[in-house]
Amino acid sequence: MTILYWLDQITPEQQAIVGQKAFSLSQIKRAGYPVVSGFVIPSSTLEEFLFDLHYDFANLNVDDYQALQIFASESRQQILRLTFPEEFLSDILAATSQLCTTSVALRPSLCVSNSLFGDWNQFLSTQFCPCNPSALSLGIKQTWAELFRAKTLFLAQKHQIKPKDLGLGIIVQSSYQAIASGITQISPSSLNIQATWGDELALHQGEVLGDFYRVNRSNGQLETAELGHKIIAYRLKSSRDGLERQLLDEEAQKNYALTNVELHKLIELSFTLVAEYSNLDSFHWTLTESELSTFYLTNLKPYLTYYDKGLILKGLGASPGEAIAPAQIITTHSQNQPQILGGEILVLNSITLEWLPHLKQAAGIILEKGGLTSHGAIVARELGIPAIVGAKQATHLIKTGEFIKIDGETGEVHPAFPRDIQSQVDVKTFLPTYPLGTQLLVNISQKETLVQISGLPIDGVGLLRSELFFGELLQTRPLLTWLRQYKSELQAKLLALLEPVSRVFSPKPVFYRSLNWYALELESYLEPLQRETKIRQEFFSLELQTLLNLRKQLNYNINLLLPFVRSVEEFQDYYQQVKQIGLLHQESFQIWIMAEIPSVIFMLPEYVAAGVQGISIGTNDLSQFLLGINRDKSYIPPELTVKHPAIKKAIKQLIESAKQNNIPCSICGQLPVDYPEIIPDLIRWGIQSISVEPRALEKTYWAIARAEQSILLEMARKMK
Known part of the structure; x- marks a missing residue:
């Protein structure tokens, strides 16, 4: 007898065999929300029928488009030629008869063992068919065959996943017009x-x-x-x-x-x-x-998941995603810091420089202090790990070794168990259907991020940060020691950061943001040198020489983005160094500034006259300076968020001023990510590019696409 699962009777233990979509629908149906009645054909049924199929997926070259298409077509044909036992079809027909309908919808529900491939249900089509044996048989096989579409196989092999490991349940529901x-x-x-x-x-x-x-x-x-x-x-x-x-x-x-x-x-x-x-x-x-x-x-x-509902604490969700892992408490002032093995959820009072490198191995982070745009939150979002900030008393409420589950969306921390552990890597893969008029750029700070974003339809790197990179170096020896005794090694390490990023995106532009001497996370290392003009100039020359080498020797399209420029005179000093080193003679080289100091709003024409060739609006710091708030604070009064009308007016003025002065204008920071409703306004005002962290690329792509379509439609209607 075929085992089927009715939507209103599915238990948490059955999630793995009915799939994420089916489990989510069952939970809200049981909670009283309107979901069409139906049942689920579990993934185990598909596994039984696929057992006798023969396909050599391991040796398939998905980069060979013709071979991929042939393989996909032959695999689907094998599935469509399957013959179902009479008992199986009679069980399905008996179940559909209880739905009191003449036709059904067959909705695919992936049964995933980890979150590596995101929501692939979007690539699988729903089938509709009448309730007779031949139509149901064909509909079920067509739904299973969707797993063997070329685009699904391409993504599966790129992420080293075998099709049989995906698992597919089928939700069978009454179909209505x-x-x-x-x-x-x-x-x-x-x-x-x-x-x-x-x-x-x-x-x-x-x-x-x-x-x-x-x-x-x-x-x-x-x-x-x-x-x-x-x-x-x-x-x-x-x-x-x-x-x-x-x-x-x-x-x-x-x-x-x-x-x-x-x-x-x-x-x-x-x-x-x-x-x-x-x-x-x-x-x-x-x-x-x-x-x-x-x-x-x-x-x-996202899909609903089952877990123990006991709440340990709640903070602010700073980086989306979920993780289940043992906790590792880190006290900043402890003499004997614990050894970080990797895969733990780090629980700290706040992120200090020496702990930033450990985020690369962490399953997630919980911070007692910090805001949504603090450096720890930004790095966590780039790495794709869940993060919670503003979690008061976290280092006291959680114990080292305790298994916990964190939700970087809701900011909640729950108890968990070792059996609940899953791979938590989350790589967003999206397949756009049309090009954008507004450029979509990405913000990164380390070359490891390239694995997540390579092959995505991105127009370049809008912000390549250097603070995390230099932070790791400054833990080994002071900057002055690097410059005096290890200068060539320092330049080689900087080259090792910039070269892979430039190579992956070539010939698209990469904007390297030079070291911000006033970055809070580097304050303890750089503050003694902030007034040492010659040392700062020497270090800046090293950065410029590295850019020049990349352009002259490898012909990479890497450009300069200056942070925290406070006056035209300060920019002119930078400009003279850039000119002396020879970068201005490089074809298509651009020198931009971050528009994050409010004075830029009023002085942009003077900056352009001095040589500025473009601006990138840094909404995180701009909002901080305009509204007098500290972005490292977990609580910010609701009336003082980036939605404040002063922020919107400042951004509009910067974009329009850039247009009047014939220079490109980009925007980076959390504003277009957290408040995508501003994107239509940005496009109407004339923004040329939007740069976001890797986790926000898909969301921002579709927000831009919808905004551009709406604006085009408005224009078409006005022309009638």
């Missing part, structure tokens, strides 16, 4: 709703620009309602299986997919859901044709 469907995305300040006619396949494939609504989370008010560009819709066929692509008539194109009453119901559902599941990033929904016109939930992100 969809009036409308869409996605609700959740940001700290708003609910952002996309809606289209019929099934959401049109949105998923980029064939329509959905209606867009923005709802203020603080007061529930609808702030924005933009009519989309909806020409087609996918609906169930009346007499045959599957979805049918239909052209919409002119009236449907001119109307919103949701009525005011329906929109109000969806907003109510959204607020209720977010209140109970605070870590939700987004959820998918369908409005069905029924007497009550019900909104059904079809997917959640």
Whole structure:
């Protein structure tokens, strides 16, 4: 007898065989939320049928596009030729008869053993079929065959995953004709709703620009309602299986997919859901044709997981992701510091320079102090490890060796057990469907990050930080000793940092930010030398010579970004050194400054006249200086966040001033990541590039894409 799992009866222990999507839907269904009834064909069923298939995945060269396509096609054909035992089909038919429906939706639900490959369910298509033996048999095999698409195989081999290790459950649900469907995305300040006619396949494939609504989370008010560009819709066929692509008539194109009453119901559902599941990033929904016109939930992100709900403490989520590992308490003033083996969750009062290198081996970090834009939080986000800041008394509430689970999204720490441990590496892989007009750049501080981002559609490196790199060096010997006795070795180490980054991105631009002598994390090492002009000039010359070598000898497109420039005269001193060393004679070389000191807002024309060729708006420090806040503090009054109108006005003025002075303008920092709703404004004002940390690349890509499409649509309507 075939073992099936009904959605309203799935237990936490069954998550591994039904898949993440199925488990999440089962949990919210049991909590009373609207989910269509159904059951799950577990991954063990697929494993039984795949056992006799023959394919040589290990020797497949996925970089050979033709060979990959042939392999994918042959593998899918093997699955489609499978013959199901009569007992299996009769069990499936018996279960579908309990759904009291004539057709079903077959939704793939990946059963992942780790989070290395993110959410691949987005690459797997839902099948629709009538409830008869031949159609169900074909539909199930087609769903399984989705695992062997070329794009899935490509990603699997790049991450050294065998297809059989993915595991795939199938959610079988009654299918209803969809009036409308869409996605609700959740940001700290708003609910952002996309809606289209019929099934959401049109949105998923980029064939329509959905209606867009923005709802203020603080007061529930609808702030924005933009009519989309909806020409087609996918609906169930009346007499045959599957979805049918239909052209919409002119009236449907001119109307919103949701009525005011329906929109109000969806907003109510959204607020209720977010209140109970605070870590939700987004959820998918369908409005069905029924007497009550019900909104059904079809997917959640991130997926819900099971764990002991005992809460140890709660801080601020500073770097998303989850980790289960033993804790390692580190007290800053202890004489005998513990040996860090790697894979622990580090618990500290605050991040000091000597502990930054250990983050590379950590499963996660918990800090009693620090803010969302503190250096420890920034490095954690770049490394892709979960981090919590502002976790008061963490070093007292948690014991070394205790297994804990941290959630870098919600800021919660829970007890855990060794059996719960999973690989926690999280590499975001996304496949864009069209190019962007606004450049998407990445912020990094170490060459190890290149593994995560190589091959992604990035236009270059907007910010290559040097503080972490130099911090590690200064722990071994003072800067003055490096310059006087080990200067050539120092330059070789800097070259070893810059060369791999420049090579991977060549011929795309890389902007190296020279050492910030006022960086808080380097203060104890550099403060005695801050007034030593000759030493600073000598060190800056070493940085410039390294850039020159990379450009002259290897022809890499590496450029200079100056931090913390406080006056035009200070820039002129830097400019003279750059000129003397010969970098200005290098073709396409650019010298930019960070626009993080408020005086740049008012003095940009003078900076341009002095030789500045571009600016990068550093929102983290700019907001700190404009509002008089300390970004290392875990508590910042809500009225003094980067959403303050003064910040927005300053950014707008900088972008417009850059346009007037004919220089490029980029923006980096947490503002466009934490508040993506500002991205349409940035593009309208004339921003040319947005630079974010690796974990935010996918989120920012889609935010830019939607903003650009909306702006183009606005322009098209005005031209009519």
